[in-house]
Amino acid sequence: MSTFEQKNWFTEVHADVESAYSLKITEKLAEQQSPFQKVEIFQTTQFGKLMTIDGCTMVSSRENFLYHEMMTHPALFTHDNPETVVIIGGGDCGTLKEVLKHQGVKQAYQIDIDEVVTQMAEQYFPELCESNNDPRATIMFDDGIKFMKDAAPNSIDIVIVDSTDPIGPGEGLFNHAFYESCLTALKPGGILVQQSESPLYHLSLLTAMRHAMEDVGFADLQTLNFPQPIYPSGWWSCTLARKSQSIDGFREDDVKQATFETLYYNAEIHQAAKALPNFVKKAFARS
Ligand code: SAM
Numbered sequence: 271m272s273t274f275e276q277k278n279w280f281t282e283v284h285a286d287v288e289s290a291y292s293l294k295i296t297e298k299l300a301e302q303q304s305p306f307q308k309v310e311i312f313q314t315t316q317f318g319k320l321m322t323i324d325g326c327t328m329v330s331s332r333e334n335f336l337y338h339e340m341m342t343h344p345a346l347f348t349h350d351n352p353e354t355v356v357i358i359g360g361g362d363c364g365t366l367k368e369v370l371k372h373q374g375v376k377q378a379y380q381i382d383i384d385e386v387v388t389q390m391a392e393q394y395f396p397e398l399c400e401s402n403n404d405p406r407a408t409i410m411f412d413d414g415i416k417f418m419k420d421a422a423p424n425s426i427d428i429v430i431v432d433s434t435d436p437i438g439p440g441e442g443l444f445n446h447a448f449y450e451s452c453l454t455a456l457k458p459g460g461i462l463v464q465q466s467e468s469p470l471y472h473l474s475l476l477t478a479m480r481h482a483m484e485d486v487g488f489a490d491l492q493t494l495n496f497p498q499p500i501y502p503s504g505w506w507s508c509t510l511a512r513k514s515q516s517i518d519g520f521r522e523d524d525v526k527q528a529t530f531e532t533l534y535y536n537a538e539i540h541q542a543a544k545a546l547p548n549f550v551k552k553a554f555a556r557s
Contacts, residue, residue: 280312280320282327283479287471291327291405291500293317299394304386306439312396317500319394321362323387323434327500329362329395330427339397339535340496341508341544343431344367344465345428346375347540348510348520352427353377356455358414360432360448364398366407369430371530378407383439416440421455429456431464436475444452444479449486449511456513462488467549469495471502476509477553483511484556492518493554496534539553 281292293314300311308414310319318331342365346352353376355369361382369378388409393401402409410417420427429452434440442448443464452462461482462522466476479490488511498506510517546554 278320280314282322282325282502284471285393287502289502291502291504293320293327293330295320296313296523302386302390304384306384307434309384309386309390310392319523320500321387321390321394324438327437328434329391329398330363330500331395331397333499334362334364334386334395334398335533336496336500337498337506338364338368339532340494341365341432341463341465343432343507343525343532343535344494344508344520344540344543345430345461345510346372347522347525348517349461350425350459350521352461354426355379355430356417356421356426357430357432358418359383359434359440360430361385362391362395363388363396363409364391364395365430365432366409367398368532369402370401370404370406371532372531376406378404379410380407381410381412381414381417383411395514413439415448418448418455420449421451423454424457426455427457427460428464429460431462433465435467444475444482446482446486449483449488452511453486453488453513458514460513461517462511462513463508464511466475466493466507468501468503468505469493469507469547470505473550474555476507479509480554481556483509488512489514492517492544493546493550494540495546495550496539496543 295312357380435442437443
């Protein structure tokens with residue numbers, strides 16, 4: 271993916287499908303080349319602030335709740351009692367904020383490779399960072415691949431991979447070796463959840479991710495789909511993989527009685543997100 275410059279518009283070109291997505295902007299607020307990637311912040315006219323990494327849209331003020339809630343609550347309400355949660359990537363801190371809404375969580379670790387992303391989020395998206403000082407939160411800057419490789423076996427309830435696309439530093443978060451590390455580090459019944467791109471544009475990648483998760487020994491998988499206007503195609507997914515036992519049910523009564531607010535997620539949305547179109551089911555089937 272690449273961008274082209276046009277006055278007053280940010281445009282992300284999706285070269286693989288020869289299409290593009292644009293947001294009208296009034297100015298570029300910041301730009302920093304970190305050792306890993308180029309992070310930019312724009313002021314848009316309708317979507318609030320926009321963070322991009324290497325020209326790809328990451329977070330906008332207006333609609334990030336869709337992604338952050340779906341990366342978090344389905345997995346945490348599927349697990350019986352999630353206490354230890356690890357977020358790989360997620361440097362904008364929006365996923366961490368959603369995780370910490372669950373009072374049962376005792377420890378949440380966020381491991382992003384790039385400190386610049388979190389510094390920019392603290393400055394331009396303070397609403398996503400409001401739980402960063404929660405005593406249960408540990409924010410680290412390190413390679414998530416190494417962190418999971420070194421994690422103690424059977425020590426984590428939920429791993430959330432909130433990463434960039436599988437290019438650059440995110441590439442190694444989408445392969446067998448990484449999934450093996452996650453499987454080992456999860457406790458029995460533990461769940462890995464990973465952003466798994468667009469069912470429309472990236473179906474072969476999504477299918478390969480699922481097959482790799484199965485190949486390393488995850489017992490059950492579930493792909494959830496949800497809208498995400500600023501990502502390619504506007505239709506996004508996350509995939510849950512459970513170390514042992516079925517992933518199908520969730521604590522529906524607890525969702526209905528949740529003491530915290532969500533803007534998108536609820537029990538009906540959780541059910542609906544599980545419904546997959548025929549072309550997606552067909553791609554997932556293994557002969
Ligand atoms: N919601 C976004 C999306 O799907 O496009 C992801 C947002 S989040 C900002 C992605 C983060 O993943 C970035 O901050 C990036 O630094 C981080 N990341 C990429 N590779 C990583 C790695 N190997 N270890 C830890 N973090 C990584």
